[in-house]
Amino acid sequence: MNSKIYVNACSLVKNPSGLEAYFEPKNLRRMDFFSRLALKAAAQCLSEAKIDLKEEKNIALIISTGYGPVARTCDFMDSIINDGDECASPLAFSSSVHNAALTSISILLNIKGPCLTVSNLETSFESAHTAAKTWLNCGFADKVLLGAVDEEHRVAASVLESNPEVFKDFTDAQTGFGAAFFLLSRNGERELTPPPAAKTPLNPSASAFALAQKYTDILNLEDMERIASCYIKTELARSGHDIMGVFADGKASGLLKNTDPALKTKILKGLSRLFSETEIELREEDAAQSCLNLFKKNKFINFFTSGSTGAVKNCVHSSAEVTEEASGLLPLFGGVKRVVCTVPSSHSYGFIFGLQVPKLMGVPVVQKPPLATLDWSGILEDGDLLVAFPMFLKQLLSVGIKFPPGVRVLTSTAPCPDEVIDGIYKSGAHRLTEIYGASEGGAIGYRTASAQPFTLLPYWKAEIAGGKLLSISRRDTAMTIEMPDIIEVAADGRFRPSGRKDNAVQVAGINVFPQKVERVIKTHPAVKDAAVRLMRPDEGERLKTFIVLKEGYTQSERIIKNLRDFMKQNLTVHETPRKITFGETLPVTDFGKKKDW
Amino acid sequence: MKTVISAAGCVCALGSGMEEIKNNIYNSASAPRALAGRLESVYVKDYPVYAAPERALAQKKEDESYGFLFLRLAVDEALKNAGLSAADLQNARVGVIAGTTVDASFNCFDFYKEFKQNAVTSYSPLLRYFNTPLSFAVQKYYGFSGPQMTITTACASGTDAVGIAGQWIEQDLCDVVIACGTDEINMIPYTGFIRLMIAGKKPCAPFSLLRAGINLGEGAAALVLESDSFFKKRNKKPLGYLRGYGTCADAYHATSPDPQGRGLKTAFNMALKNLQINKEDIAFINAHGTGTQDNDAAEAKVFNELFSGVRVMASKSHTGHTLGAAGAVEAALTLMALNEGVIPPSANFLAEDPALNLVPVLKSTPTNGKKIALSNSLAFGGCNSVIVLEGGR
Numbered sequence: 001m002n003s004k005i006y007v008n009a010c011s012l013v014k015n016p017s018g019l020e021a022y023f024e025p026k027n028l029r030r031m032d033f034f035s036r037l038a039l040k041a042a043a044q045c046l047s048e049a050k051i052d053l054k055e056e057k058n059i060a061l062i063i064s065t066g067y068g069p070v071a072r073t074c075d076f077m078d079s080i081i082n083d084g085d086e087c088a089s090p091l092a093f094s095s096s097v098h099n100a101a102l103t104s105i106s107i108l109l110n111i112k113g114p115c116l117t118v119s120n121l122e123t124s125f126e127s128a129h130t131a132a133k134t135w136l137n138c139g140f141a142d143k144v145l146l147g148a149v150d151e152e153h154r155v156a157a158s159v160l161e162s163n164p165e166v167f168k169d170f171t172d173a174q175t176g177f178g179a180a181f182f183l184l185s186r187n188g189e190r191e192l193t194p195p196p197a198a199k200t201p202l203n204p205s206a207s208a209f210a211l212a213q214k215y216t217d218i219l220n221l222e223d224m225e226r227i228a229s230c231y232i233k234t235e236l237a238r239s240g241h242d243i244m245g246v247f248a249d250g251k252a253s254g255l256l257k258n259t260d261p262a263l264k265t266k267i268l269k270g271l272s273r274l275f276s277e278t279e280i281e282l283r284e285e286d287a288a289q290s291c292l293n294l295f296k297k298n299k300f301i302n303f304f305t306s307g308s309t310g311a312v313k314n315c316v317h318s319s320a321e322v323t324e325e326a327s328g329l330l331p332l333f334g335g336v337k338r339v340v341c342t343v344p345s346s347h348s349y350g351f352i353f354g355l356q357v358p359k360l361m362g363v364p365v366v367q368k369p370p371l372a373t374l375d376w377s378g379i380l381e382d383g384d385l386l387v388a389f390p391m392f393l394k395q396l397l398s399v400g401i402k403f404p405p406g407v408r409v410l411t412s413t414a415p416c417p418d419e420v421i422d423g424i425y426k427s428g429a430h431r432l433t434e435i436y437g438a439s440e441g442g443a444i445g446y447r448t449a450s451a452q453p454f455t456l457l458p459y460w461k462a463e464i465a466g467g468k469l470l471s472i473s474r475r476d477t478a479m480t481i482e483m484p485d486i487i488e489v490a491a492d493g494r495f496r497p498s499g500r501k502d503n504a505v506q507v508a509g510i511n512v513f514p515q516k517v518e519r520v521i522k523t524h525p526a527v528k529d530a531a532v533r534l535m536r537p538d539e540g541e542r543l544k545t546f547i548v549l550k551e552g553y554t555q556s557e558r559i560i561k562n563l564r565d566f567m568k569q570n571l572t573v574h575e576t577p578r579k580i581t582f583g584e585t586l587p588v589t590d591f592g593k594k595k596d597w
Numbered sequence: 598m599k600t601v602i603s604a605a606g607c608v609c610a611l612g613s614g615m616e617e618i619k620n621n622i623y624n625s626a627s628a629p630r631a632l633a634g635r636l637e638s639v640y641v642k643d644y645p646v647y648a649a650p651e652r653a654l655a656q657k658k659e660d661e662s663y664g665f666l667f668l669r670l671a672v673d674e675a676l677k678n679a680g681l682s683a684a685d686l687q688n689a690r691v692g693v694i695a696g697t698t699v700d701a702s703f704n705c706f707d708f709y710k711e712f713k714q715n716a717v718t719s720y721s722p723l724l725r726y727f728n729t730p731l732s733f734a735v736q737k738y739y740g741f742s743g744p745q746m747t748i749t750t751a752c753a754s755g756t757d758a759v760g761i762a763g764q765w766i767e768q769d770l771c772d773v774v775i776a777c778g779t780d781e782i783n784m785i786p787y788t789g790f791i792r793l794m795i796a797g798k799k800p801c802a803p804f805s806l807l808r809a810g811i812n813l814g815e816g817a818a819a820l821v822l823e824s825d826s827f828f829k830k831r832n833k834k835p836l837g838y839l840r841g842y843g844t845c846a847d848a849y850h851a852t853s854p855d856p857q858g859r860g861l862k863t864a865f866n867m868a869l870k871n872l873q874i875n876k877e878d879i880a881f882i883n884a885h886g887t888g889t890q891d892n893d894a895a896e897a898k899v900f901n902e903l904f905s906g907v908r909v910m911a912s913k914s915h916t917g918h919t920l921g922a923a924g925a926v927e928a929a930l931t932l933m934a935l936n937e938g939v940i941p942p943s944a945n946f947l948a949e950d951p952a953l954n955l956v957p958v959l960k961s962t963p964t965n966g967k968k969i970a971l972s973n974s975l976a977f978g979g980c981n982s983v984i985v986l987e988g989g990r
Contacts, residue, residue: 077710080784090793093785093789094977095851097698098750099977099978103851104851111846112846112860114845115844115845116761116844117749118747118749120731120732120747121733122730123745124747127732127747130746130770131761134761134770138764156723156727163720202727
């Protein structure tokens, strides 16, 4: 039996709160901690796999548990001791059987396939894995939902505290609890490595929890890529490693497959930390110098972008290309005496405008975090070039910034709304330059007023067809890039982007995909249909969603809370719509095309 | 699927060993009784159980549970009947799959009472609980080397053990698999089933009018499944074959079966898939037949829909409900009946229930040369498991 099995989705739960996001409270009323843990992990795992929780599923269900619902067994024994045989609790007994969790899961998640509960203490998960592989190999089921669940053994925990020498011969005397679920099949990208037995019967599902931790880290690719890009900016930039080989396949998953063990440990450690934007900025002094050193040594720099597919993509710029770009931008910034940069140097925008251009201009650079609450009126001086981005500029306007005379403002990384540009001028900025660019190619065009089209920067030559800009090539170096957006070109050669080719939108500088968010929201048990789009400028800068509820569900505080909890658990911060509108049908035009609301 | 079952061993209320069991089942010689001494319960006199024979109970070692006692007696007999010694299995890949409920549960009631009173006299019961998962204990006791698994899908555990054992052989995971099940009468399930009003005061009467619930039983059975290549080394006739296995969840209720029998029907269809047999080829079905209103009604519905006219045997009327052991015990009894060519009578039947349109065999009935039988189990929580067995002799 050598065929491989793959993890399609995975979840790890230590806290069963939030089940109300998935199920009606009446179905949870009498459920104990053990079954709640398992149920939540199962629901999360299926949700991650985009499986409708309510529809009937022919999935095999295998539960491994070292002890079963041991607390309920103790409760039942307590009821005999305290109340006598004739008043012993029948509910406690019925929920004390080992396959209680399997029962709850199969009923509430409508799983009507082969089922099994395995319990042999610390080898339970190892055995259950063998059973799962057996069933997949013989075609019993196309998918197996394999779960491991255990609660802390209260008697053992008590004895450990009062008489630890009782367990002196045990390899490990740590107790544990939780639920880890894996959706397995014979196809996928993440092969399930056979799990070892847990070290101790006092924490019989420990190996399952460890495995889930590993796969949860790896499988949640979007979060991982976001964290990876932050981590890479700050850590690898100063590692000195040749990171080209690491990212050879261009995907973040390759990051973990192709690296040597030491670097892999370092990357995983970094991935486990969530970098806030503030942390990145505070590290920027170091990272900026590291980027420069690396660039000088290797004669190239590698930028990482969330890209058009959502997968981390590496964009290599040779030193010649960087020099060509920085030199070509110089004429835009005559009279600049100092650069105040709020963008990390490991980002292509920050590298060019925060390091290379100032170097060519021979002016100093000051790194500042993009916090609107700083005293910018006191920080900025005549002759400064503030290197910023649209969200930060909007925040500056909201705190009523007044620019000192002679301050120039630069913005890029995302389209800057016209009203922001106008607002910056009204706040006293000498000039605002918006750069249109892409990590793949660097700066492409610029404009200095709202509603204006962009002017192609002089170091590019354009390929135009049918009034659309198809690709651009550098004049001096070999770089050619296809445009990531749909670009319309006017007769005077200036251009306007009119939307992403990949249907991504930007939320706080991060590419998100409204269609993907729609798909996730539609997996909620109460949702019949949903639409997601970016808010209009007057509404905000996040996503919003229009939801049509299924029959039997009505708009209520409870439903709204359920939906918000569900979105919080299944979407990233940037993907989570801030505004929910309900209606009986999705808004469409007379021709049936989705429209704004 | 056609996996060799070379031998079986069994201990239950009918006797200790297959020969004694065979003699007693055709004479309906077992009966439930009050189990004083081992159960300190107010219900002992009113709710009888099918206890294992005294001479089996007398062989219990001090440091083992009754569940393990029954299991080693059954495994000893099975290995002996299979003609296998420890030496034969030393270099073989031997798997152990054991079904149980009590042996995997923290049912150390006497220890727990002391613990609650801060008056523990010995931590041995606690350590025994943590040190010996059942299937691992069997491996260690016999010195087997191979995968092991303890199944706790309640009353379907024994049937699942046999079915998955067949899959392990088919997938070349093992040369031999000991598929077994064991359970002992224990204060916790005894009290629990009474409090759930599932246990009855009278001898259980599967499919009968006025049936009043289960009687708990105890015992164990072990079946030896072997790969063709391993079995062929010995010049023996197989006891029988495992021909199919199916299992499916009802997703209906925590303690009652789906009255429409949807999960059970699916399990039957899975087990019979790819087998070119008609219901006329089936000698009998060894029903789960617990003697409760709901269970028997759900089963009768399915039997009438899928297997109308096929004879039904209800062996729990002889053994009681042996919980995690039931599927394995019933598999052993099914093979015995196929090889004898005679279906044993179902005991304690009072009168036909018109709502069921089903009467189990009430006297010893020839199989008329038919070699195939089905054995099904319905578990707490709605797990339904079925195996298809073929007699070998």
